Structures are given as structure tokens and as C-alpha cells.
Amino acid sequence: MIARLVELDRASRGYSDEVEELVASDPSFAIHIVAAANSAASSPASPICTIGSALARVGSSAAVEMLISTGITRVFVPRDEWERSLWRHSIQVAIAAREITIRAGDTGLDANEAYLGGLLHDVGRLVMFQESSDLLHEVDDAPWDSPEGLLATEESVYGIDHAALGAVAAKGWGLPGRLVGVIEHHHDPSALLPGTVSRLAEVVRLADAAMFPSAMADHIGYAGAAIDTVEDNLMPLVSGWMRLDAVELHDLITETTLRADSIGSRLGV
Incomplete structure (x- = not known):
């Protein structure tokens, strides 16, 4: 890069x-x-x-x-498919968050801010990677099957989960409080006071859940899933103001996957 x-x-x-x-x-x-x-x-x-x-x-x-x-221009340099999946997921969630915001219409949210929130939502995992890639492998290999399970596993392995660690790091870097709030609460937007920041966190939570499977190597994710699967697994995370149905969300996931793959190909990642 x-x-x-x-x-x-x-x-x-x-x-x-x-x-x-x-x-x-x-x-x-x-x-x-x-x-x-x-x-x-x-x-x-x-x-x-x-x-x-x-x-x-x-x-x-x-x-x-x-x-x-600067000598620290990168948090990590992806060397294998697992490491590339960390990068791929950040890009996918950023693109999806922006598209969700655009399709929601006049909500007072900035689609470019949603993109940045999506890009940085898992920065805590990148910091964990920098601290010990072996421990992050241990986390990812554990048998968790939900965001709550992931956070609990990280807590047991690192002593802190990636959302809390990402917020600490973001504050230390001097990022705006709005972004810190999204990073810290992208798994629990309801912990934020109602307003644009909580809505941004809702957008990133949905984008994160929608794109997670397709970040994995050789896994097409929800882009290859039936509409009923999207309906059952993702629609409970769709707030009414987002104006998305299951078919539209499925299409958004497919488009996002293709766009992220195109970016990765151009950048050689």
C-alpha cells in the first residue's frame, strides 16, 4: 500500500x-x-x-x-488468507454501512461518516493482532457463534473485548467522540443515548453482521444465501428507519461483496 x-x-x-x-x-x-x-x-x-x-x-x-x-503507517500487513480476511471485513463493512445509510434516505446521517465508522469498527481486533496474532487465532478458533460469544472469548483470552479496546485506542489517537462511540458500541447501539451516533452504531452493527461470513476465505456468505436466511438472521437487526426489506438487503450484500473484491484486486490484497 x-x-x-x-x-x-x-x-x-x-x-x-x-x-x-x-x-x-x-x-x-x-x-x-x-x-x-x-x-x-x-x-x-x-x-x-x-x-x-x-x-x-x-x-x-x-x-x-x-x-x-511515519514508521507505523500500518497496523498490520496481511500475509495470508486469514490476515487478508481481517482487511476484507473492514472494507466490506465500510461499503455496506455507507450503502445502508444512503438507502435510508433523509435521516440526518452522513454516509461518508458511516463508511469511516464501518472501516474502523473492528480496529480493536487489529490492535489485538498487533499485540499477538497467535492469541487472535485462538479467539477465532474458539467455538463461539454470536457477537456475545466473540466478546466473551476475547475477554477471557485478552482480558478485554475488541469493542472496548478499539474505543480506548481511538480515544488515544484523538479520534472524534462520535467515532469512538460507534467503535465501542457497534455490538450494542442501545447503550448509546438516542441520536445520530446511536443510529450510526445501528448501521454498523447491521453491516458487520451482514458482511461477516463473506469475509472468510472461500465463503460467499449471505450473498449466496436464500432470502429466507437473510430474513431470519439479519432482518431483526434492521431498524424501521433504514427502509430495507430482505430482498434489498440481500442485493446490498451481493453488491458490497463484489465491490470489496474489486478494491482488493486493484490493491493487490
Whole structure:
């Protein structure tokens, strides 16, 4: 990914768009740029919660220089299919969260903020990976079959679950409180006070559940499932304001899977 940044032609008319596409495809890139845009040095009048706004604040060229020059531009470098699945899931949930928000219509939510929330929702798992990939393998190999089971397994192995760890990390990086709330409560949006942040968390929870199976190697997930399966497993997570039925959600999952695969192919991941 760093090589792709280095290869960008700064004189190209599409330079800024190419930078945004790369930043939007990598959780650690997004963390660095959004944190920089919200830093005391940048002094934004209000929290910056989208990648486009962050790049506008920092500047595309400055952003590229920042990412290339730091020694921690990546939380992890995927080396095998299991590691690629961590990256793939982040991209899929980001795309799905944006599409769910767009299809919901006039809800007061920003689709680009939903994208960033989806991209970063599992950043706690990436931090766990950095701490010990063997322990994360132990978590993923355990016989849990629900989000609650995953969180409990992480708690027993790491002493903290990925949602809580992600929130701690996000606060430490200086990310806006809205994003911290989504990261911390993407499995339990009801813990948040009603409002746009709780709705963003609801969107990310649905996107996470919808895309989880298809992130696994050789697993087509809900894109290959019957509509009845989507109805039974996912529709209970669909709030009325989202304006989605089972067929529309199934189509959204299929489109998201194809788009994420296309991005992965272009980036060589």
C-alpha cells in the first residue's frame, strides 16, 4: 500500500481522488489522517468525521508525506488468507454501512461518516493482532457463534473485548467522540443515548453482521444465501428507519461483496 502512495503522480488531475481512495481502503491510513485533522495543530471548528473532510483539512500531498514518513503507517500487513480476511471485513463493512445509510434516505446521517465508522469498527481486533496474532487465532478458533460469544472469548483470552479496546485506542489517537462511540458500541447501539451516533452504531452493527461470513476465505456468505436466511438472521437487526426489506438487503450484500473484491484486486490484497 505504501508503494501505491509513492507511485501516485502529484501532477495528475485525479491525484486527490486517488489519495482518498487509498486512505479509504486502509483502516490505519484513515486513523492517521482523521487523527491529524482533529489534532490541536489543525484546530478544526467542529469534529471531522469523514475521510474527505480530513484530507481537505490536512491536504492530499501532506497526507501522503505523513503516511510514507511515519514508521507505523500500518497496523498490520496481511500475509495470508486469514490476515487478508481481517482487511476484507473492514472494507466490506465500510461499503455496506455507507450503502445502508444512503438507502435510508433523509435521516440526518452522513454516509461518508458511516463508511469511516464501518472501516474502523473492528480496529480493536487489529490492535489485538498487533499485540499477538497467535492469541487472535485462538479467539477465532474458539467455538463461539454470536457477537456475545466473540466478546466473551476475547475477554477471557485478552482480558478485554475488541469493542472496548478499539474505543480506548481511538480515544488515544484523538479520534472524534462520535467515532469512538460507534467503535465501542457497534455490538450494542442501545447503550448509546438516542441520536445520530446511536443510529450510526445501528448501521454498523447491521453491516458487520451482514458482511461477516463473506469475509472468510472461500465463503460467499449471505450473498449466496436464500432470502429466507437473510430474513431470519439479519432482518431483526434492521431498524424501521433504514427502509430495507430482505430482498434489498440481500442485493446490498451481493453488491458490497463484489465491490470489496474489486478494491482488493486493484490493491493487490
